[in-house]
Amino acid sequence: MKKIFFLLAVALMAFASCADSKQAMTVTVTNPLALERTGEMVEVPMSDVVAKLQLADTAQIIVLDADGQQVPYQVTYDEKVIFPATVKANGTATYTIQPGTPEPFNVIACGKYYPERLDDVAWENDLVGFRAYGPALQARNERGFGYDIFTKYNTTEPVLESMYAEELNKEKRAKIAELKKTDPKAAAELGRAISYHIDHGYGMDCYAVGPTLGGGTAALMAGDTIIYPYCYRTQEILDNGPLRFTVKLEFNPLVVRGDSNVVETRVISLDAGSYLNKAVISYTNLKEAMPVVTGLVLREPDGAVVADAANGYITYVDPTTDRKGGNGKIFVGAAFPAQVKDAKTVLFSETEKKERGGADGHVLAVSEYEPGSEYTYYWGSAWDKAAIKTADVWNKYMAEYAQKLRAPLSVAY
Template sequence: MKKTLFVAAACAVGLCGCSDSQSVTVSITNPLGMNRSGEMVEVPVEQVFKKLNLPDTAQVVVYDSKAQEVPYQLTYDDKIIFPVAVDANATVDYTIQKGTPSIVNTLVYGRQYPERLDDIAWENDRAAYRAYGPALQRTGEKAYGYDVFTKSVEELVVEDRYKMELDSASRAKIAELRKAGKKEEAQNLQNSISYHIDHGNGMDCYAVGPTLGGGTSALLADSAIVYPYCYKDYEILDNGPLRFTVKLTFNPLTVKNDTNVVETRIIQLDKGSQLNKTTVSYANLSQPAPVAGGLVIHAASPEAYTYSAEDGYIAYADPTTNAKADNGTVYVGAVFPAPLAEAKVQLFEKPVGDALGHVLGITNYEPNSDFVYYWGSGWSKYGFEKAEDWNNYLKTYAAEVRSPLVVTVKD
C-alpha cells in the first residue's frame, strides 16, 4: 500500500498544538435535503496561505468540526482538496492551520503502461479504468471507448494485474507448453496469470471494441457519432493520494466542414467515487454541435438500459464478456450537470460484433467552451447488488453535481 506524507512542519497535531494558533475556517453548506458524505471539496491554496500569512512552501493540517484530522491533497491547479460530511440542509465548519499532516494511504493512482500498448490505466478504492493508446492504434485495432476493470477491494490492484498478465517468464512457459502439445497445462497457466479471470480482487470482463465503451464522449454530425480514436499525447497532472488527473490530447478529427478539430480531455477520479469527472473541449470547431456521453449496449442484455434527461443520467447493466460465466454484472453510467437536450437509445444499422448501439446523453456544445460530465462504473460483486442500486446512485450523484456544496473561506 502506498503511503503519502502530505507535507511536514514543526507543529504538533491538534487544534491547540501549534505555537501559532492562526487558522482559517472553511464553511461547507449542503443545499440539498439529503445527507452527503465523502464528497471532495476544493479550496484555493493561495486564498488559504494568504490568510494564514504563510509562504507557499509551508505545510498545513485540515480538521473537521470534531477536531479530527482530515486527509487532503494539493492539486496541480493549486487547490486544497479534502473529503467532507454534511447533513441535509446544514452547514459544517472545517479548519485549516499550519501543522504536520499525518501519513495516509494512497488509494488513487494511475500511469501509462507502454508495456501494454500504451494503455493509461487508473483506479481508486471503488473501481478501475483504462484508455487505449497510440501503440494499440498502430496495430489497426479499433477501440474507441473507455474500458472498465472491476474491483472488489479498496487496495490498489491494477499495477499487480498488469505485472501478472505480462509476466515474460510465464508467457514463455505457456508458449513452450503449447509447442509441446500440452494444451491443458498451457491453459491452466494462462488462466493463473490472466487479468480476465477474478483472482480475488476483480477482473477485466468488459468489452469495448469500436464503440464508446463505458462512457466516452463524442461529437455528433447529423446524428452520426464522430468517434475519437486512441489518445495522441498525455500528461498526468495529479497522482494521489486522493485524486488522479490526466490530460489526454487526440489527433485531429473531421466534423462536417472542420478538418482539424482537436479534442482535449481532463479526466479526474477522486477517492470514494464511482465516477470520473471529465472536462472535454474541442479546438478549431467553427460552429455549435451536439455532443454525447455514451454507453455501449451488448446483445446479451439488449434492454438493460435506463435514462432520464430530466434527472441527468444514463445507465446500463452490462452482461460482461461472458454472460454465462460467474462474472456478475458491470454497471456503467454517466451523469450530466448541465441540462440534457435529449437522452435516448441509438442503435447501429446492423450489430458491430455483439454491440447493438448506445444509450446516449446529448447536449449542445458551443465552440471554445467546456463540456463537463461524469462517467464510471460499479459491480454487482462490490456494493451494487442490482440495477436499481446503481440507478439510485447515479440519480443521487446527478442531484449532487447539479446542487454542489457551497464552500466559503473565512478568517
C-alpha cells in the first residue's frame, strides 16, 4: 500500500511539473560582443507571452532570473514586456516569465508635464535628467531650441518633481518679491535656497541650451543651414515607469525646401540604468530625401570633442554655466545604430555666434533622412561629480554603447 501511495505521489509531482512547464516561458538572451552587458533592457512582445502562457486578460506575470529571483519588469505602451538583463561577454543568460504576483518595484524612470513651468516636459532615471521646452515658452519668444540637461548624483530616486516644486513655490516666490524691497541679501539667499540652478546635494540645472541644438537634438539641413526646431506643439506621455519613460512630441509645421506643412514627430524614451535616451524621429509631408543632423552645442571653440563617424558616436565636454568650474563638467554625447555619413565640428561665424546666444558652434553627426522613414539615434549626458569622472571614461562608455547598438542582444524563447 505504501508503494502505491509513493508511486501516486511521484505521478502527481510529475503532472504538476508538466503543468508548471506549460505555464512558464524561458527567455534566452545572447550577447554577441566581447563586452559584458549589465542591466541592458530586453523586450518580449506581450502577445507572445500571453499566447505561450495561455493567460487570461487579468492574469499577472513575474520575471525570474536563473537563480529564481524576481526581476523588475514593465509592460510598455506598445505592448512589450521589458526587463533588465545581465549577460557575460559572448555569453547567454536565461530568464523565465510565468504567471504570478510581482513584488513591488521602485519607480526609476519617470517624468511629468509641467504647465506651471511654461509647458516643460521633464524626465529622469537613476542617473540623469532631461527636459524639452514647450509652447508656453515659445509664446514668450524665448529661444530654447534644444534639449536641456539636469545633472544628478547622491541619489537614485526621482528628484525632478521636488526640484520643480521648490523652484515654483508661490509662497516663497512672493516672499522673495517682498524681501527685494527691504532686504535684497535675504531675498537672494532665499532665491538660491529654492533654485534648481543651485546644487543642493542631489543635482542641478547647470547646462546652457539657448537657440541651439542643446544636448543632442536632431534637425534637418538645407545645404549648410540647420533648420532649427522650436518648442514642441503637443506632448503625450506614453510610459511612466517603473523602468522606462516615453514621451511623444509633435512640432509645429515647417516649410522645408518648398514642402509646406512638414511636421516633425519625436518619440523619446529613457530606460533605467542608461545615460542615453532613445529618439525616433519622423517627418511627414517631406517630399525628398535630405540631410538630418544630431548636434551638441559647443561652448568653447577648442573644446574637447570626439567626432567618430566610423564607430558611430560624438561627444563633448561641456564647461557648464559656471565657467570657473564650481559646477564641474557635463559630458554630452550621441550614438548611432546606423552608419552616419559624417561627424564633425562646425563653428559659428561671429554674426551667427551672436544669434546663437554666444555659443561657439556644434559637433554634428550627419545622416540622410528618407521621406516616410524613421531616424533613430541615442543621446544623453553624465556629470563628473557623479560616477563618470573623466572624458576618457565617458568616451569609452559612448564607444561601447555604439558597439552595443550595432550588435544588439538577441532574444529567443
